[in-house]
Structures are given as structure tokens and as C-alpha cells.
Amino acid sequence: MSRRLSLQDDVRYVKGVGPRRAKMLGSLGVRTVQALLDFFPFRIDDFSRVQKLKDLEPGERVTIAGRVTSVAVIPSIRGRALRVGVSDGTGTCYLVWYNMLYLSKQFYRGQQIVASGKVEWRRRSWEIAHPRWEETGELSGQGLVVPIYHTTAGLNSSMISRFVREALDTYAHLIEESIPDGIARRQGLLSQKQAYVNIHCPPDAQMWEQARRTLAFREVFFLQFALLLMKSQNERAKPVEPYAKFDLPEAFIETLPFDLTKAQQRTIQQIRDDLCSGRTMNRLLQGDVGSGKTVVAVWSLLAAVANGYQGALLAPTEVLSRQHLKTVEEFTHGMARVGFLSGSQSAQDKRLTLKQLAEGSIDILVGTHAMLEPDVEWTRLGMVVTDEQHRFGVRQRLRISYDSNAPHMLVMSATPIPRSLAITLFGDLDLSVIDELPHGRKQVLTRVLEERLRHLAYERVKKELAMGHHAYVVCPLIRQGKSGRRSVEEVFEELKTGHLRDVEVGLAHGDMPREELAKAMQGFVEGKTQVLVATTVIEVGVDVENATCIVIEGAESFGLATLHQLRGRVGRGPKQSYCFMIFSGESGESSTRLKALENLHDGFSVAELDLRQRGPGQFFGLKQHGVSEINIQDLGVSEDIVYSARQEAKALVEEVEQREQLPLELSPLLSKVNTRFGNLLKHARSR
Ligand code: ADP
Numbered sequence: 043m044s045r046r047l048s049l050q051d052d053v054r055y056v057k058g059v060g061p062r063r064a065k066m067l068g069s070l071g072v073r074t075v076q077a078l079l080d081f082f083p084f085r086i087d088d089f090s091r092v093q094k095l096k097d098l099e100p101g102e103r104v105t106i107a108g109r110v111t112s113v114a115v116i117p118s119i120r121g122r123a124l125r126v127g128v129s130d131g132t133g134t135c136y137l138v139w140y141n142m143l144y145l146s147k148q149f150y151r152g153q154q155i156v157a158s159g160k161v162e163w164r165r166r167s168w169e170i171a172h173p174r175w176e177e178t179g180e181l182s183g184q185g186l187v188v189p190i191y192h193t194t195a196g197l198n199s200s201m202i203s204r205f206v207r208e209a210l211d212t213y214a215h216l217i218e219e220s221i222p223d224g225i226a227r228r229q230g231l232l233s234q235k236q237a238y239v240n241i242h243c244p245p246d247a248q249m250w251e252q253a254r255r256t257l258a259f260r261e262v263f264f265l266q267f268a269l270l271l272m273k274s275q276n277e278r279a280k281p282v283e284p285y286a287k288f289d290l291p292e293a294f295i296e297t298l299p300f301d302l303t304k305a306q307q308r309t310i311q312q313i314r315d316d317l318c319s320g321r322t323m324n325r326l327l328q329g330d331v332g333s334g335k336t337v338v339a340v341w342s343l344l345a346a347v348a349n350g351y352q353g354a355l356l357a358p359t360e361v362l363s364r365q366h367l368k369t370v371e372e373f374t375h376g377m378a379r380v381g382f383l384s385g386s387q388s389a390q391d392k393r394l395t396l397k398q399l400a401e402g403s404i405d406i407l408v409g410t411h412a413m414l415e416p417d418v419e420w421t422r423l424g425m426v427v428t429d430e431q432h433r434f435g436v437r438q439r440l441r442i443s444y445d446s447n448a449p450h451m452l453v454m455s456a457t458p459i460p461r462s463l464a465i466t467l468f469g470d471l472d473l474s475v476i477d478e479l480p481h482g483r484k485q486v487l488t489r490v491l492e493e494r495l496r497h498l499a500y501e502r503v504k505k506e507l508a509m510g511h512h513a514y515v516v517c518p519l520i521r522q523g524k525s526g527r528r529s530v531e532e533v534f535e536e537l538k539t540g541h542l543r544d545v546e547v548g549l550a551h552g553d554m555p556r557e558e559l560a561k562a563m564q565g566f567v568e569g570k571t572q573v574l575v576a577t578t579v580i581e582v583g584v585d586v587e588n589a590t591c592i593v594i595e596g597a598e599s600f601g602l603a604t605l606h607q608l609r610g611r612v613g614r615g616p617k618q619s620y621c622f623m624i625f626s627g628e629s630g631e632s633s634t635r636l637k638a639l640e641n642l643h644d645g646f647s648v649a650e651l652d653l654r655q656r657g658p659g660q661f662f663g664l665k666q667h668g669v670s671e672i673n674i675q676d677l678g679v680s681e682d683i684v685y686s687a688r689q690e691a692k693a694l695v696e697e698v699e700q701r702e703q704l705p706l707e708l709s710p711l712l713s714k715v716n717t718r719f720g721n722l723l724k725h726a727r728s729r
């Protein structure tokens with residue numbers, strides 16, 4: 043038993059886990075011990091103030107604890123009810139659930155539980171309707187503050203809690219301090235180890251909050267430190283030559299068949315100022331889907347070309363980059379030499395592109411991140427534009443900025459991001475916003491439908507197809523699970539044998555091999571398939587002007603911002619387009635939530651509503667942004683944390699700069715940042 047322990051150990055080795063449950067944990071993204079420790083409870087139930095049953099008063103909110111004495115199903119005016127008796131030796135209280143009989147399986151006589159809710163005196167005994175409750179048998183001695191974790195089929199919250207406790211018992215001594223002492227003291231942070239222990243096994247609500255704050259602070263601090271250090275190093279790198287020539291991009295604007303919107307003009311002016319300033323441009327361009335960001339991208343690339351540089355346009359997927367290639371070629375028609383590079387190109391094509399690039403006979407290279415590989419040689423790369431950046435994530439952005447070694451960066455995002463989050467994610471970038479759609483754009487007609495009215499949606503789809511238009515069908519899942527949510531495979535089969543019998547239907551989801559997925563998307567883009575049944579892989583940027591209809595199955599599973607993004611896949615041309623959101627289940631709440639989108643068409647308003655409904659953590663899933671490997675969304679990052687973490691990071695970066703050399707006491711911090719950000723900082727330093 044002398045195996046050396048490491049936080050990187052496979053989670054299956056944690057006592058009680060084993061291979062089968064390790065697989066279930068894997069579906070929650072937890073594969074290592076570290077990941078298990080970083081799997082934070084998103085809520086706690088505080089049962090620490092338990093009242094005796096003899097002391098209850100009707101109408102009070104109370105917490106009680108005791109043993110289950112009976113489990114019964116009784117008739118009631120509201121249908122059948124589950125009635126669970128709990129006794130603590132001073133009296134009995136009944137927990138009652140209406141129409142949720144399936145819960146009965148979770149109770150047995152003699153079971154030790156706590157429950158809280160509003161207590162009433164009914165049927166000559168105490169009763170709490172629809173209480174919160176927890177089994178406490180195994181938690182005895184641990185206090186009554188119960189952490190609640192996200193769960194998956196086969197794993198409930200208390201099992202996860204048990205695994206985490208085991209992991210802490212065995213591994214906690216390996217948790218290292220990472221934030222400099224002075225900062226920890228000033229900010230009143232717990233030690234790293236204390237923070238982990240208290241977030242998972244809080245003695246009381248206050249300690250839990252402090253642990254969360256510590257962990258959230260650390261995450262935001264790391265990110266800010268990395269971003270700001272990169273920025274400062276970029277700025278201190280040799281000054282860039284100001285751009286002087288804009289004839290080419292101006293000529294490009296002249297050739298457009300439309301006038302720029304005011305917002306586009308303003309954005310271009312901001313970029314122009316950056317390029318003339320002699321400093322590096324680091325700009326984030328936010329604009330709703332269809333707001334015309336591509337024009338701004340092409341303008342910027344041509345500005346680089348006019349001043350003797352090469353430009354790069356980087357997209358996160360094969361399909362998007364091919365689409366951009368087409369657009370850039372059409373837009374520039376001969377003003378610049380455009381090349382293409384992607385991972386799935388033939389070796390021969392690739393070699394040719396690389397050769398032309400190195401010779402300087404390509405002005406603008408469009409492609410995927412394949413263009414950032416070390417074997418790609420540029421003659422004079424001056425500008426990198428990345429599209430739909432939220433797919434790349436912060437880490438990739440830093441990587442691009444480092445690897446490409448280009449002075450100017452323009453990052454485009456169709457995701458409107460609330461301010462506090464924008465600072466966290468893009469603290470090093472200046473911001474431009476296109477808050478206006480091109481003239482004459484029709485709103486997408488949006489309808490929220492109950493499942494039984496599904497046929498209405500598909501009747502519209504058939505009408506559109508008859509007019510030669512195309513349609514998307516989007517589902518939340520790839521294949522059917524226990525959740526009962528709609529899956530791509532199920533819907534695909536249904537449609538092939540039902541509504542869309544006579545139509546070419548394509549299938550696209552993230553489990554397909556990459557080439558197959560690219561082929562499916564390409565087939566739809568080229569019009570070979572008329573309907574594409576897909577998961578949210580189509581969410582970002584795909585532009586098929588002929589697609590006029592999108593049906594979203596299981597719409598209740600998506601956040602509003604995602605639904606809005608999906609809706610943006612249609613209505614990209616002058617034709618009237620339609621979006622149907624079909625929700626399953628009876629939930630009146632989700633239908634109200636979705637119905638808001640019928641009248642809301644502006645991405646920033648949708649984002650704000652989404653933020654209000656789901657809180658900043660859930661917003662677009664920070665994880666997706668690549669902020670961090672850990673579940674930062676469960677830490678409830680607040681504006682105050684972002685602000686103080688940023689201040690501290692700024693001060694530290696200044697200190698690093700002044701000393702010209704990294705202070706010794708910072709080396710653990712830097713190595714931590716480096717492991718997270720792929721050695722970017724070390725590279726940046728030696729640059
Ligand atoms: P996104 O911001 O989603 O990337 P695009 O750049 O793809 O949007 O633009 C969407 C469509 O609108 C394109 O077909 C584009 O040519 C067109 N477009 C862009 N700017 C304007 C404008 N000022 N007036 C009219 N159409 C425009």
C-alpha cells in the first residue's frame with residue numbers, strides 16, 4: 043500500500059467509488075480526485091436549527107429531525123398524496139406531497155431524516171407540505187448543514203457528498219496554497235485547504251460562504267493575473283508601427299451593396315483609432331447574430347493588408363471557416379489574395395498553402411486553429427481576427443495571442459455578456475458593441491408550442507420546404523436517456539417516418555466523428571439536405587440564408603440566451619422566418635419563461651433576462667468560456683469579488699513589472715498559472 047497519492051489520481055480509487063460509479067462521475071466531468079474536490083455543491087440546506095416537535099407553532103417555517111415511522115398513500119382533494127410520518131420522541135409530524143407518489147421509494151421506516159418547511163396543524167397532527175428534506179443517517183456527527191450537488195442518473199447528492207468526504211480524508215494534505223500570503227490576508231481568505239474542507243463540509247452557513255468566496259476569488263484572481271500580465275507584456279514588447287494607409291478598406295466599403303449601420307461605422311472608427319495609435323489593438327467586438335460583424339472583420343484584415351501585413355481570420359470549426367472563406371472571397375473579390383488552411387485539408391493542399399504563406403503570396407488566411415501550429419510560417423502577420431470567440435475560451439485566446447505573435451487582435455463574439463462577466467473574461471480587452479441590426483431585417487416569428495401542437499410547427503416546415511426553403515430541427519440530447527428529454531436520434535427517426543418522409547434529412551451532433559459532422563453541416567450549407575436535425579452544434583455562426591425555419595424540440599432544456607442564439611440561425615436574409623419552441627411536460631413555469639422570447643428579439647435584452655432568471659453562474663455556462671477547469675458557476679462569483687481580484691492582480695502585475703524580474707516568492711503562483719494556461723506566461727516572459 044505504498045502507492046504515492048496524487049490529486050491527479052483517477053477518481054475510481056477514492057474509497058466507495060470504484061469503476062462503475064467512476065463512470066457516472068465521468069458524466070459529470072469528474073475524472074480525477076482534483077476534479078472531485080472541485081465539484082462544488084451549488085447550494086446548502088441548513089438544518090442546523092432543529093426544533094422539537096412538541097415546541098412547534100402553526101404557520102412557522104421550521105426544521106425538524108427524526109425517524110420515519112410510516113409511509114402511506116392517502117386520497118386527498120388534490121389527487122393522491124404521499125404521507126410520511128416522522129417522529130422525534132416528542133411528537134409526530136407528517137410530510138405530505140401531492141401527486142408525487144414516485145417519491146415514496148425514497149423513504150423507509152426507521153430512516154433518519156431532517157426536513158424543513160412551513161408547518162400546519164391539520165387532521166389533528168402536524169403537517170409540512172412539500173418540505174425540503176435530507177437523509178441524515180450517514181451524516182451524524184457532521185453537523186446538519188447539508189451540501190447539495192448536481193447529480194446524474196445513479197448518483198444522488200448524498201452519495202457524491204460521501205465520496206468527496208472520503209477524498210478529503212485521504213487527499214486534503216496535498217492541497218497547496220497558491221495565493222500570495224499578503225493578498226490572502228488583505229482579502230480575508232481562508233487557506234486553500236480550509237476552503238476545500240468548508241465548502242464541502244460546512245459547519246455553518248457562514249463558513250460555507252467564506253469558503254466559496256475564497257475559491258471564487260482565487261479563480262478570478264488567477265485569470266485576471268494571467269490576462270493582465272499578458273497584456274502588459276504585449277504592450278512592453280516593441281512598439282508597433284502605426285497604420286497609415288486605409289485606401290484598400292475604404293474601397294471595400296464603397297463596393298458594398300448596402301450602407302453601413304451607424305454601429306458598424308462607429309466600430310470601424312474605433313478600430314482605425316487603435317491601428318493608428320502605435321499601440322497593440324486588443325479589442326472585443328460584441329454584436330448580436332446578424333448584426334454584420336463580418337464586414338468589420340474584413341475591413342480590419344484589409345487595413346492590415348494595405349499596410350503591408352498579412353491578416354488571419356480564425357473560426358472555431360471547419361464549417362464556419364469554410365463559410366468565412368466564401369464570404370471573404372466574395373467581399374474582397376480580387377482586392378487581396380485569400381488562402382485557406384484547416385486540419386482536415388489534404389496534405390497536398392496544406393503544403394501549397396503553407397508555401398504561399400511563407401512566400402508572402404497570401405494576404406489573408408482564413409481557417410481553423412490549424413493555422414496556429416508551429417509549422418505555419420508567416421511573412422508578416424499583423425492582424426488576427428477570431429470569430430465566435432466564446433467557443434475558443436479565454437485560454438485559447440491567450441494562446442492565439444501568444445502563438446500568432448501578431449500585434450493586433452480583434453475578437454468577435456455574438457454572445458452579449460453582462461458587464462461583471464465581461465470584465466472577468468475579457469478584462470484585457472477594449473470593447474466595441476454593434477447594437478443595431480441592418481436596415482429592413484425582418485423579425486423571426488417566434489411561437490412557443492405545447493407538445494400536442496407540434497404538428498403546427500412541422501406543417502410550417504413543410505410549407506417552407508415546398509417553397510424551396512430549408513429548416514433546422516434542434517434537440518437538447520444526442521440519444522435518449524432517462525431524463526425523458528428529446529433526443530436527436532429519436533426525433534430524426536420520428537421525422538423520417540412521419541412528417542418529413544419525402545425529404546432529405548441530415549443529422550448532426552457532437553458524437554459523430556469530426557469529418558462526418560463537417561460533411562453533414564456542409565451538406566446542409568450546400569443544400570443537399572433540406573432539413574438538418576442537430577444538437578446545439580449548429581448554435582454558432584452557421585449562416586444558411588435559405589434556411590427560414592427552426593424547430594427547437596425540448597425547448598425547456600435550454601437557457602434563453604441559447605434559444606436566442608439558435609433562433610439567430612434563421613432570418614438571415616430578407617425572407618420571413620419562423621422559430622418554433624416546443625416544450626414537453628406540463629410545467630407552466632417553463633412555458634411562461636419561453637414565451638418571453640415571442641416578443642423579445644434583441645440579444646442584449648435576452649441576455650439580461652436570462653441573467654435575471656438564472657443568475658450569473660448559469661449564464662452561458664462559464665465553463666464553456668474556458669474560464670477554468672472548475673465549476674466556477676457554482677461559486678456564485680459576485681461583482682465585488684471580480685473587482686477586488688482584479689485590483690489585487692493589477693497590483694501584482696505592476697510589482698512584477700517594476701522588479702523587471704519575477705520575485706522569488708511568486709514562483710509557486712506562476713507555476714500554478716502556467717499549468718492552467720499551458721505555460722503561456724513562461725513563454726511570454728522569454729519572448
Ligand atoms: P454576424 O454579426 O452574425 O456575423 P454577418 O456579418 O454574417 O452577421 O451579417 C449578416 C448578414 O447581413 C450578411 O449577409 C451581411 O452581408 C449582411 N449585412 C451586414 N451589414 C449590413 C448592412 N449594413 N446592411 C445590410 N446588410 C448587411
Ligand code: MG
Binds near residue numbers: 335
Ligand atoms: Mg458571424
